[in-house]
Structure formats: C-alpha cells, structure tokens
Amino acid sequence: MIGVELRHDFGSFKLDVAFQTSGGVTALFGRSGAGKTSVVNAVAGLMRPQAGRIVIGDQVLFDSETRTFLPPAQRRIGYVFQEGRLFPHMTVRSNLTYGGRFAPKGSGAAPDFEAVVDLLGIQHLLDRRPAALSGGEKQRVAIGRALLSRPNLLLMDEPLAALDETRKAELLPFLERLGKDSRVPILYVSHSVPEILRLADNLVLIDQGRVAAAGTLGDVMTSPASLNALGPSAIGAIIPANIAAHEDGGVTRLSSPAGDILVTAQDAPVGTARQVRIAAQDVLIALQRPEGLSALNILPATVAAVQPDSLGGVLVRLQVGDAVALARVTQRSAGALGLAPGLPCYAILKSVAVSLG
C-alpha cells in the first residue's frame, strides 16, 4: 500500500492532495501545471512538503508530525525521467548494474539481471554505449537500471513524452509487460489518455493541486467527478471480457459482465482476455429495443443514476448486466426520455474499443 498525503503552498499555487493506492500501475493524470511532478518529487524526497505523510507499506518516508524525512538515497525508489539519463561513458551493461551497487544491505534479493533484460528486450544492446541507442532503447535501459536498483516503488514521470509516435508505440508494450510482470508498484505520471487507458490499474486525477477522483481505472473513468479533468470523450466504462467465438461477417463475440458484446474480428484464440472500453459519448439510450439499426450491440439496461454534468450535458449511469456503463446525453434527451433511476431501457453501443485484457 502506498499512502500519499501532502500539503504545500508555493505562493501562487497550493498543493493539497491525498490518495492511497495498492500495487500495479497507478497513473497520476492531470493537465500541465496540475501538480503531478510536485507529487512525484515529494514522494522521491526531492522536495519537502510543508505538511503531510508519505508511506510505502510500513516504511514512513515523510511525516510532518513526527518530523520524519528520509533523504532520497534511503527511500529505495527507482526514478525514470522523460529522457533516460544514462552514463554516456558506460556500456548498457554497466549502466544496468550501476544502481544495484547502492542498494542497501538486506534489501532483499536482487531482481534477476537476465529476467529484467529479457522483460525489456535489451539483450542485444548490452555492449553498446548510450550514444548508439535510439530514444526508446535508452528509455528501456533507464527502466532496467531503475528496476535493478531493487526499488520499493518505481516513479515514472512522463517516460514517453520525449519520444516520437513510432518510439512511443515501440515502448508501450514493454511498459505494459512491466506493469503486469514486475512486482514493484509504479507511480506513472502522464497527460495522455490513451497511455493511461493502456497501462493504468489505478488512476489519480489531479486538478489544480487537488485530487479530483482516485480509485481503480474503471471506477474513475465512470465517475462524474472525472469529466472536467478527462474531458467528455475520455470518460466511459472499461469492462473485462473474454473472446467467446469468432463469427461470420468479420465479428468476434466477447462475453463480459455486461453480456455478450460483438466487436470487429479479433486475431486471438477463443478464451483470450480482452478489455472493452465504451466511451460515454458512444452510448445511446432507447426506451424500446430499436429495429433496423446498424449498431451491433443493443443491451438491456436499467438507469442507475442521472446527474447533470459540469459541461452542460447529463451523465447517466446504466446497470448493464453485472457491469456499469456510462452514457452522456443532452439535457433535452434526458427530459424527453424521462430518465430516472430504476427506468428499464436499452443501451445502444455506437462503438466499442477493444484492448488487451
């Protein structure tokens, strides 16, 4: 468990955040200037907040009440910056082993060098120097070095920001594997929605120095409180699913807690896990099952909650089977349909995005 609670007055900017998170990848998301880097710096010990408490498991890194402040070198935190800051005169192998030398005694078994090299796909780069690496390769080495320093926590501050789209696409699968395979929890700063959708297990939305919403990715993405920070095109349901059948006509049937969902043909065997994302703006609500519609997915639902949102629309929470979906409609539609909790209806999915489960 990671607990972060901190308050700091920079004069023109006040930071006042508190959140808790378990393992996996926790994304810190917010606009430029929202306060993400300040949070990361406080966790790393590069900045001492005026008040608060920061803990990783049972290790207290900072507690203003007891005047505890562990210096950065004692925090056992791996840090990956926007640009992998490798030592130019050392080979990739030496860069990788460098961090481990300073790991405190008794800090547990070192992660297996070969396993980290394999996870990041850098075997063929070990004898090169950083000057001979691409931006994406440098970042992979920087991540490997951080992992091999036996951290309790990995901080990644926009690790893809300095890369072009091609390199980003090259590195994302490695980050995805890192999130799933490594036992080290990761705090991941990003202001890219596609990136957090792909990588994050948990999400903390930071807006003007405060936490707007925090929780599992699915919960935060369906929370009305997220609309401001994420924008209307991002919010929506994220539902786990499994490939149930490949059908005629170029469609694959997924089984999910929301019921069966048809999507464009998936190139993976039956039984493979997938995740579906149904953006709130891609859900239509009908009171009767519509006929003669091109949409593949028309799911029976019940209205769970109706809430006017901060951008002039109405957010509708729908219970669809055992899952929750979100729809965003106009005030006029909400009035015309008489949307209210308990109303049976149909959710028409205009589009469904599928990603790895």
Ligand SMILES: Nc1ncnc2c1ncn2[C@@H]1O[C@H](COP(=O)(O)OP(=O)(O)OP(=O)(O)O)[C@@H](O)[C@H]1O
């Ligand atoms: N040492 C400081 N003194 C005064 N103001 C500061 C200091 N450090 C940060 N700030 C202010 O705090 C706010 C949050 O900055 P921070 O770098 O944490 O935001 P961010 O969300 O990481 O932004 P970005 O995505 O642009 O990196 C900004 O308005 C910044 O100007």
